[in-house]
Amino acid sequence: MVESSTRHPQGADRGCKDAEAPVESYASTTTLRLTEVFLSLQGETSRAGLPTVFVRLTGCPLRCSWCDTTYSFQGGETVTLTTLLARVAEYGVPTVCVTGGEPLAQKNCLPLLAALCDAGYSVSLETSGALDVSQVDARVSRVIDIKPPGSGEEARNRWENIAHLTPHDEIKFVLASRADYDWAREVMNAQKLSQACPVLFSPVQGELAPAQLAEWVIADRLPVRMQVQLHKILWGNAPGK
Numbered sequence: 001m002v003e004s005s006t007r008h009p010q011g012a013d014r015g016c017k018d019a020e021a022p023v024e025s026y027a028s029t030t031t032l033r034l035t036e037v038f039l040s041l042q043g044e045t046s047r048a049g050l051p052t053v054f055v056r057l058t059g060c061p062l063r064c065s066w067c068d069t070t071y072s073f074q075g076g077e078t079v080t081l082t083t084l085l086a087r088v089a090e091y092g093v094p095t096v097c098v099t100g101g102e103p104l105a106q107k108n109c110l111p112l113l114a115a116l117c118d119a120g121y122s123v124s125l126e127t128s129g130a131l132d133v134s135q136v137d138a139r140v141s142r143v144i145d146i147k148p149p150g151s152g153e154e155a156r157n158r159w160e161n162i163a164h165l166t167p168h169d170e171i172k173f174v175l176a177s178r179a180d181y182d183w184a185r186e187v188m189n190a191q192k193l194s195q196a197c198p199v200l201f202s203p204v205q206g207e208l209a210p211a212q213l214a215e216w217v218i219a220d221r222l223p224v225r226m227q228v229q230l231h232k233i234l235w236g237n238a239p240g241k
């Protein structure tokens, strides 16, 4: 995980004029809007429970009804890629999750992800499912939401993303009601999602009882991983946890 090992992210693949520019120069001039970097336990996905450095980028074009990170919509600080990689390295943890907001709303999220992989981290990306994931570095585990009707953002689902799923990606449905559950089950079957990658079902905290969701999953024998948000059980809704 040596910062100086970072190659010029994406440049060669995209035929950029400055593809041969020094890595240090590229990383020191590439900027991102950052809400926070912190060390916690991964609360969701197949990586749940692992000590993980979270990089929360600022901004999101969606407004899900149950969003629990509205503090990331605005504000934050502008940092260079060099600075961000150094902050991540301070924690000395091999697992990194890039999240938001919607991290892909910033174009420089792509070189950030590539740089983290180049530096030797095991990297996951949490994304709303509304934006194109096809350009994300193939080494990244993409955790892609599919927004059910209860989110208020169903129309934003980018269905083209499904064609790009690989077995080390994950699809996540966050569900607020029985209607959301039925919708998710239909989508999952119609799109054969469980054959493409692991599928996660999560209840919206305070709206759908976890035990109720568990009963539905068991009754239908769904090939999904039911999950609760470990970090909220441990620390509630505290930012930076």
Ligand code: SF4
Binding pocket: 060, 061, 062, 063, 064, 066, 067, 068, 069, 070, 100, 101, 102, 128
């Ligand atoms: S996509 Fe995520 S960050 Fe954006 S509004 Fe929805 S839940 Fe919040």
